[in-house]
Amino acid sequence: MDFTEDTAVTAVKDSIAPGTDPRVAELVGGLVEHLHAYVREVRPTVEEWNTAIGFLTAVGQKCDDTRQEFVLLSDVLGVSMLVETINGQETGTESTVLGPFHMTESPRREIGDTIDLMSDGGGDCVMDLRVLDAAGTPLPGAEVDIWQCTADGFYDVQQPDVQPPGNGRGLFRSDDDGRVRFRTVVPSHYPVPTDGPVGGLLGALGRHAYRPAHVHVIARAEGHRELTTHLFVAGSSYIDSDAVFAVKKSLVVDFERVEAPEVAARYGVEGPFRLARYDVVLDAATPGA
Amino acid sequence: MDFTEDTAVTAVKDSIAPGTDPRVAELVGGLVEHLHAYVREVRPTVEEWNTAIGFLTAVGQKCDDTRQEFVLLSDVLGVSMLVETINGQETGTESTVLGPFHMTESPRREIGDTIDLMSDGGGDCVMDLRVLDAAGTPLPGAEVDIWQCTADGFYDVQQPDVQPPGNGRGLFRSDDDGRVRFRTVVPSHYPVPTDGPVGGLLGALGRHAYRPAHVHVIARAEGHRELTTHLFVAGSSYIDSDAVFAVKKSLVVDFERVEAPEVAARYGVEGPFRLARYDVVLDAATPGA
Numbered sequence: 001m002d003f004t005e006d007t008a009v010t011a012v013k014d015s016i017a018p019g020t021d022p023r024v025a026e027l028v029g030g031l032v033e034h035l036h037a038y039v040r041e042v043r044p045t046v047e048e049w050n051t052a053i054g055f056l057t058a059v060g061q062k063c064d065d066t067r068q069e070f071v072l073l074s075d076v077l078g079v080s081m082l083v084e085t086i087n088g089q090e091t092g093t094e095s096t097v098l099g100p101f102h103m104t105e106s107p108r109r110e111i112g113d114t115i116d117l118m119s120d121g122g123g124d125c126v127m128d129l130r131v132l133d134a135a136g137t138p139l140p141g142a143e144v145d146i147w148q149c150t151a152d153g154f155y156d157v158q159q160p161d162v163q164p165p166g167n168g169r170g171l172f173r174s175d176d177d178g179r180v181r182f183r184t185v186v187p188s189h190y191p192v193p194t195d196g197p198v199g200g201l202l203g204a205l206g207r208h209a210y211r212p213a214h215v216h217v218i219a220r221a222e223g224h225r226e227l228t229t230h231l232f233v234a235g236s237s238y239i240d241s242d243a244v245f246a247v248k249k250s251l252v253v254d255f256e257r258v259e260a261p262e263v264a265a266r267y268g269v270e271g272p273f274r275l276a277r278y279d280v281v282l283d284a285a286t287p288g289a
Numbered sequence: 290m291d292f293t294e295d296t297a298v299t300a301v302k303d304s305i306a307p308g309t310d311p312r313v314a315e316l317v318g319g320l321v322e323h324l325h326a327y328v329r330e331v332r333p334t335v336e337e338w339n340t341a342i343g344f345l346t347a348v349g350q351k352c353d354d355t356r357q358e359f360v361l362l363s364d365v366l367g368v369s370m371l372v373e374t375i376n377g378q379e380t381g382t383e384s385t386v387l388g389p390f391h392m393t394e395s396p397r398r399e400i401g402d403t404i405d406l407m408s409d410g411g412g413d414c415v416m417d418l419r420v421l422d423a424a425g426t427p428l429p430g431a432e433v434d435i436w437q438c439t440a441d442g443f444y445d446v447q448q449p450d451v452q453p454p455g456n457g458r459g460l461f462r463s464d465d466d467g468r469v470r471f472r473t474v475v476p477s478h479y480p481v482p483t484d485g486p487v488g489g490l491l492g493a494l495g496r497h498a499y500r501p502a503h504v505h506v507i508a509r510a511e512g513h514r515e516l517t518t519h520l521f522v523a524g525s526s527y528i529d530s531d532a533v534f535a536v537k538k539s540l541v542v543d544f545e546r547v548e549a550p551e552v553a554a555r556y557g558v559e560g561p562f563r564l565a566r567y568d569v570v571l572d573a574a575t576p577g578a
Binding site for chain 1: 291292293294297298301304305306307308310313314315316317319320321323324325326327328329330331332333335337338342345346347348349350352359360363366367368369371372373375376490494495496530532534535536537538539
């Protein structure tokens with residue numbers, strides 16, 4: 001049978017051997033179906049297809065130990081967020097993308113420590129989190145991994161000459177009340193890297209490259225599903241137009257300005273500060289359990 | 290509006306600025322629609338998506354000046370052939386993929402020359418082509434670019450220490466009867482490169498990597514559409530299972546064995562030889578003209 005627009009998908013899928021791992025066959029066969037449907041619909045010229053090949057090649061060649069341009073491409077096309085949504089929790093805190101900056105181990109820190117190693121006094125912000133199960137019961141001993149950028153919008157790994165390693169990062173264990181409390185600075189919005197081919201794509205689409213201000217969180221507790229998410233700073237620039245589509249309303253947190261000295265004293269800080277409180281809710285590891 | 294499976298496509302497409310080049314918006318918007326539909330259907334785990342990202346990154350990093358692994362990926366998924374089919378001629382000779390070995394300029398040769406620089410006497414095969422318009426009128430002065438592998442299945446660029454540059458290649462101009470005639474060897478079937486990630490994919494799918502024997506042809510004549518195609522050797526191994534899906538029945542040519550001395554004499558060769566005759570038909574440059 002000749003290769004035609006109508007027979008092409010069948011020809012490629014039929015080439016997959018019968019003994020192939022069923023999930024591999026499903027993932028590749030589905031890709032062939034949808035990719036061919038795309039080509040049949042947009043009908044690229046040979047020149048346009050060559051441009052696409054050149055773009056994908058450049059994306060691959062931009063990747064190195066500290067840069068993952070294909071993750072960035074997946075991010076700006078909303079695919080990373082779609083995969084995260086599909087794999088999200090059922091009733092607990094919503095998940096969002098991991099992002100590219102969870103590349104070093106967060107230093108172990110104690111409740112009440114600061115993760116801001118740059119400013120005197122440990123930063124003007126307190127985050128006060130609780131880790132709970134779906135029924136609202138506190139989960140003591142939960143591991144909470146935190147990473148964020150500075151008030152200037154840079155992660156430690158992006159400024160090795162300016163920031164000490166581990167700045168903005170901390171690995172905490174929740175206390176008997178399921179609490180994790182630490183000092184930091186309010187992070188800034190920042191752009192995703194735009195000096196590669198994905199930056200060129202954003203430019204061609206007239207899209208900005210900015211992400212709203214956020215703090216990354218991974219939470220894990222025995223018998224519960226691991227959660228990867230962000231807490232977004234309410235009112236941040238770009239909160240309604242995240243370049244990687246990661247914002248969910250339930251993840252937007254008020255970093256309230258607190259003036260009252262007695263509240264400051266309760267949190268062990270002096271003077272006015274910003275306070276963010278959030279309950280991180282983990283589903284049971286076994287659905288319905 | 291929150292990012293959900295249902296709102297994801299709209300969210301990404303709405304991020305494309307109004308002033309964007311309409312064709313770019315169509316190509317990217319369509320990609321988002323089909324890629325998201327694929328993800329919603331196969332529902333990859335985060336781990337599976339990371340595997341896909343790693344695979345694409347490896348494909349990009351395998352590319353260099355003499356290797357285009359993304360073209361190979363497009364080839365083995367049948368996409369290159371689909372793009373070629375969509376852009377093919379209307380009534381003339383059918384097109385097929387360019388392939389990765391048209392990377393050097395073919396040396397200019399005269400009618401009757403050999404493109405086989407390896408064997409004494411110029412090879413045991415004669416190709417006798419005619420370039421015609423859609424009405425069957427010969428096209429004199431047409432440019433015909435030919436490249437093929439050896440009887441061992443290697444192109445000159447793959448064996449720089451064995452083959453002289455330009456072996457198996459020739460750029461001809463058709464004579465007053467639209468004819469292009471040259472000597473060569475009958476090419477062999479051969480595998481696409483399997484030492485990269487695409488080879489790994491073929492392995493995971495239980496697919497072989499072979500292409501049936503073929504001679505590449507690009508033909509161009511003033512006022513006509515340029516044609517990129519292959520002529521396949523009838524009876525070749527893998528003629529029914531080309532790893533890149535490039536075979537079309539109309540492109541399979543009998544390389545007949547000729548014993549008759551008087552026919553050999555007419556073609557200027559001695560003894561038994563193989564003779565392949567084919568009419569290359571070019572559409573007018575302007576459809577319907």
